[in-house]
Amino acid sequence: MPKDRVINSQSFQDGKIVLYQLENRPKQLWLCRLKVPSGTGYLYRGTGTSDFYEARKFADDLYDELRIKVKSGQSVTGQHFKKIYEEFKENYPREAASQKRATAVLEFIKCYAMPYFSKMKVTELTDPEIVKFFDWRRTNFKKKPPTSATIVSDQGRFKVFTDWCFKRGYITKQIQFTKPSVPDNRRPDFDAKDWAKLTRFLREWLKGAKGKSGDIHRERLMLTNYVLVLANTGIRVGEARNLKWSDIDTFVGEDEKENIILQVKGKTGIREVVSRTPDVKEYLQRIHELRTKEREGEKPPLNEPIFSHQDGTPVHSFKKGFNALIHEAGVEFDPHGQRRVIYSLRHTYATFRLQEGVNHYVLARNMGTSVKMLENFYGHTSNRAMASELTKTRSKERKKLPWE
Structure with missing residues (x-):
C-alpha cells in the first residue's frame, strides 16, 4: 500500500481487488490495487471517481481485462513506454539502415507516439490500441492533415519500434498494421x-x-x-x-x-x-x-x-x-x-x-x-491503342552534337 494513510478500504475477489481512499486527497477519489491470478506483482490505478459503485465497476472491468491479458501470455506489469523508448533511442541509430531512416523513426515517435503512449506500459501495445492510435494521429498533426500515404509511412516507422520491442521480449507478439485504403492515387501533374x-x-x-x-x-x-x-x-x-x-x-x-x-x-x-x-x-x-x-x-x-x-x-x-x-x-x-x-x-x-x-x-x-x-x-489517362511507339525505329546516321 502507498505510505499515505488509508482512511477507507474495501476488498473483493479474496483480496485480489482492493479499493481505498487516502487522507488529504482532493475529492476523496477511490484508488485500486489489483493482483491478477498467475500474474506477478501488483497494479495500482486511479478510478477517477469518488462514487464507490462506479469505482467498483471500474476495478472489476480492469481486473477482467488484465486476467485476459495474462491468459494470452501478456505481462500486465511491463515497463513503461517512455522507458523503453529511451532505450530504443539510444540503441536504434546503430542498427538503422541509414542515419536518415533513424532520424525519421525517432522523430515520429517523439512527435506522435510519445504523447499518446507516454502513460501506458509497453505491454499495452496491442493491435486494437494501435488502430486507436492511428485514428488519433489522423486528427493530430503539426502542419497539415496526413494523407493516406503519410499514414502508411508513419506505420512503417512505428513498426520499426514495435518489431524492436518484440525481438527483445518487451511484447509477446508482433503488431499487425492495417494499411489504409488510398481512394485516389492521382498525382499532381500539369494538364x-x-x-x-x-x-x-x-x-x-x-x-x-x-x-x-x-x-x-x-x-x-x-x-x-x-x-x-x-x-x-x-x-x-x-x-x-x-x-x-x-x-x-x-x-x-x-x-x-x-x-x-x-x-x-x-x-x-x-x-x-x-x-x-x-x-x-x-x-x-x-x-x-x-x-x-x-x-x-x-x-x-x-x-x-x-x-x-x-x-x-x-x-x-x-x-x-x-x-x-x-x-x-x-x-x-x-x-x-x-x-x-x-x-x-x-x-x-x-x-x-x-x-x-x-x-x-x-x-x-x-x-x-x-x-x-x-x-x-495514371489510370485516369486514356489507354488508347498507340499509333506509333516512342521511336520504334532503327538507328541510321548519328548527327554530331553542337558541343562536340
Missing part, C-alpha cells in the same frame, strides 16, 4: 491548359530577365530549360542532377527524325531515355552556350553536370525557384487542389505520353518504372 500557360509565362519570364543582373538571368535560364527538359523526358530529379554532357546522344530513325537520347543513372540503375521531342536538344544547347560564355569561350568538359553552378558543381535543388515560378505563373495547384511540385514534371510527361497513345510497357521502360506503377498512378 494541357496549365502547361500551355506555364510555357507561355516562361518565355516572357526569361525575356524579362535580360535587363536584370547576371545572376537573375542565369537562374531563370537554367530553371526554364530544366523544367522543359524534365517535362519532355520524364527523368527523375536525382537523375537530372547526375546528368553530364557525355550522357547525351542522338540517332536518326527511319522517319528521318532526329531523336535525343539521355543516359541516366538513377535508383533503377543506368538506362537510355528517349526524349519526347527533339526540341530537348535546343534546351540543352542554351545551357551549353551559357556555360561556354561563363568559361570565356571554352566548352564545358564532357564530365561536367549539365545543370550546374558557375563553378561547375551540380545544382542540388531547384525546389525554391520552381515553387516561386509556378506561383507567379498562376499554376501552383492542379484542378483537384493538389499543390504541384518538381516531380509533377515527371507526372506530366507520363500523362501526356499515355494520352498520346504510347504503350504502357514501352513508356514504363523509358521512365525506369513498372507497368503496374503507371496503371496505379
Whole structure:
C-alpha cells in the first residue's frame, strides 16, 4: 500500500481487488490495487471517481481485462513506454539502415507516439490500441492533415519500434498494421491548359530577365530549360542532377527524325531515355552556350553536370525557384487542389505520353518504372491503342552534337 494513510478500504475477489481512499486527497477519489491470478506483482490505478459503485465497476472491468491479458501470455506489469523508448533511442541509430531512416523513426515517435503512449506500459501495445492510435494521429498533426500515404509511412516507422520491442521480449507478439485504403492515387501533374500557360509565362519570364543582373538571368535560364527538359523526358530529379554532357546522344530513325537520347543513372540503375521531342536538344544547347560564355569561350568538359553552378558543381535543388515560378505563373495547384511540385514534371510527361497513345510497357521502360506503377498512378489517362511507339525505329546516321 502507498505510505499515505488509508482512511477507507474495501476488498473483493479474496483480496485480489482492493479499493481505498487516502487522507488529504482532493475529492476523496477511490484508488485500486489489483493482483491478477498467475500474474506477478501488483497494479495500482486511479478510478477517477469518488462514487464507490462506479469505482467498483471500474476495478472489476480492469481486473477482467488484465486476467485476459495474462491468459494470452501478456505481462500486465511491463515497463513503461517512455522507458523503453529511451532505450530504443539510444540503441536504434546503430542498427538503422541509414542515419536518415533513424532520424525519421525517432522523430515520429517523439512527435506522435510519445504523447499518446507516454502513460501506458509497453505491454499495452496491442493491435486494437494501435488502430486507436492511428485514428488519433489522423486528427493530430503539426502542419497539415496526413494523407493516406503519410499514414502508411508513419506505420512503417512505428513498426520499426514495435518489431524492436518484440525481438527483445518487451511484447509477446508482433503488431499487425492495417494499411489504409488510398481512394485516389492521382498525382499532381500539369494538364494541357496549365502547361500551355506555364510555357507561355516562361518565355516572357526569361525575356524579362535580360535587363536584370547576371545572376537573375542565369537562374531563370537554367530553371526554364530544366523544367522543359524534365517535362519532355520524364527523368527523375536525382537523375537530372547526375546528368553530364557525355550522357547525351542522338540517332536518326527511319522517319528521318532526329531523336535525343539521355543516359541516366538513377535508383533503377543506368538506362537510355528517349526524349519526347527533339526540341530537348535546343534546351540543352542554351545551357551549353551559357556555360561556354561563363568559361570565356571554352566548352564545358564532357564530365561536367549539365545543370550546374558557375563553378561547375551540380545544382542540388531547384525546389525554391520552381515553387516561386509556378506561383507567379498562376499554376501552383492542379484542378483537384493538389499543390504541384518538381516531380509533377515527371507526372506530366507520363500523362501526356499515355494520352498520346504510347504503350504502357514501352513508356514504363523509358521512365525506369513498372507497368503496374503507371496503371496505379495514371489510370485516369486514356489507354488508347498507340499509333506509333516512342521511336520504334532503327538507328541510321548519328548527327554530331553542337558541343562536340
